[in-house]
Amino acid sequence: MQKKRPAVVKSRNERKVARDRSSKAAAKKPAGKRGAKPGADARPAAAAATGVLVVNMIPKSLSTEENQDSEPMIAVNPADRDYIVGTAFTPDPFGSGLAPYFVSTDGGATWRLNAVVPGGNQTGDITVAFSGAGRKLYAGILRLDSPTTDTRMSILRCDDFAAPTPMTVLADRQQPDQPFTQAAVQGGGADAGKENFYVGNNDFANMPQTATIDIGLDAGSATPAINSVRLERRANAGQNGPQVRPSVHSDGTVYAAFYGWRSQAGDWPSNTLRVTADAVVVRDDSWGRGPQPFEALTDPADGVVGRRVAQNLGFAFNQTGLPENGQQRLGGALSIAVDPRPTMSSTVYLAWGADDSDSNFAVDVRVSRDRGVTWSPSSLLPLSRATNAALAVNSNGIVGLLYQQLVGSGVGMRWETHFRRSSDTTTWSDLVVASAPAGGPAKDFDPYLGDYCHVLAVGEDFYGVFSSANTPDPANFPNGVTYQRNADFTTRKLFGLDGTTQVRASIDPFFFKITGSAGSADLPSRKRGADLPEPRHRGQRRPR
């Protein structure tokens, strides 16, 4: 049961006092009531199934919104896991010139917007990470106030994620794509306590070897030095893929994965482009501090830096999503996660998207237990018609996999969002956190669900975010859901602030948290109902 945290607009000292009071007050309540009512006007956001919390992140005051809030990301503060930030393609309704992110200060039960991201009323791509130092938050974004001819990436930091102060720009340059942010505090040695960030990006300023990680060492300092490390060392097809993903261990091991594009066929403007690529993993053993970062791992076949875990992966790289693919733009998917346990940085998981023989897109998962040198020869969990793979490993060594899978056909096609876990890489539990029609609402732009979603672990718990159609239909959320925005699960309709004006369905970001061993990973694969209580679906009461 989460402790109830105080509001964050208070000063830090005021907050500490309030938190102490709140904790004491909560301790006096019966366990079942603790933290059940996050606000006077909010409905309880208790987990529907035991240990499973799914929340539509759109605040009640945005009940009229119909935006396509796709491509979500999440960061949980390891120093206080009640503090969570989520992102999506969400514009500032006020048009302030700053883009918002979603803030929760109660472990994800309730959310509000904080418009503090420079670069326009909305970002392009945005990813966020807490380092764990106080309330500092880091972000990598593509700004929409970029030149028309180029992308423009900024790396940002703020001292207090919940404060209304605009984020500080640490780096700002043109041409990178898809920044993907991770951050950490160094735990030992001469630099103990210093923060580092790692922003993977596909930097077209370094054609053709575009796969890049921007490393910010001592990132909490006033003007951190930032080193753009080029990861690709092989000949490629003019560039690499947009997905460049880092994963950081507290012992200083940093892995990164990218697609080394080897050839192209078809035509991008005509939406027929196909790419053949390698899934490549690189590693650094000392936070990326050395003169030649990320050179610790070479491929046994050619001796070149970067272990090719898989070669000749073929996949479509769409400029626009097709109806037969559930409106989703395809272009590969990549995720890497290191085992966070103190002595386990040798264990690392990799998931990638590529075509398989049965469908035109699929997810493959592998594991290495020797620091990326050798990998499991076949997929731990082959998944057809799946994309947006995201991996995390918890403090018990349980690996979690989030992905979105297209099921059914024709008008019956649905996007199912699964979260699966395994303690032995053989048996996988399966929680379907959402299942929504793939044909509607019609997309306003690409990507429909996002080019990625995200999951991470803090301690035993997994925290994730995904985008999905927001029709308040109990069938769409087999493990329950809580809505903050006005929704009626009986009529399956959304309503505006007045509770009577109907609002059309759109794509919303959904947060989920799986506490401890809820939906145990040690049991065989199952869907809802195997041993979980009946889910509940909670929305705002319509005003009468």
Next chain:
Amino acid sequence: MTTASKVAAKFVFQGTVKRVKASNVKAVTDTTRTAVVTVNRIISAAAELSGFVNQDVTVQLAPGERVKADQAAVFYTNGWLFGENLAVRSEGHDLVKVADAKTRAASAVAAAAAPRATAEDHVRQIRERVNDAPVVVSGRIVAVGLPAAAAALAAAAGSRQSKPISEHDPLWHEAVVEVDDVHKGSVGTKQVVLRFPSSTDVRWRRSPKFRVGQTGVFTLRPDQVTAASALGKAAAAFGPATTFTCLDAADFQPADQKSDVAAAIDAAKGQ
């Protein structure tokens, strides 16, 4: 607070102060300078804010600004927090006479007030774009095609790509506009060529996508972005023409909203 900051306020509404030193947003814990205000009528706001008529919002008053319970006023505000309720920051307020307030509040039927408010915001957006655009024309799209550079590349290279592939590629296209009227500036030719991003990527979500037969008003800026001097096949057939871009959603208004553009141009001339 300055007049300029009030003019620039994004959410202007007439409201009645319900409680002072109070908030209906959980995250607002310091209520020394806040008030809960009932929104009676929205005067100017983005469409996303149109639903707040008859809703209570938390207003953080500007330094030195004071209100009393039951006072009616026009509040000039900007965004602060979207939570379980809305919190805004005041740039100042103008008191409204009670009789006037009652009259106005009584007539503030939400369904009617909201569209009017957002319409005003719509005109404001057009005015901002028109103000700093050299040319505004009305006309009809008669051709759409690839720019010369893109067409040549496609023809010569076949499937081989010679520039980076990015999801955020604008995929420039050209649209030829047969000009009926010139509302601002001059174009010198009967046709103008617009270069516009045909991409459906989020990066270009606010850019109009043109197709043959569309009629309306086009707010134009000289093309300084595509680096293409030659016209593509669709545009070249119409002979020499000046090239422009049209990148913002407010830069194109369908013919039935011509009056909004005319009002914006008149307002610009009056400044």
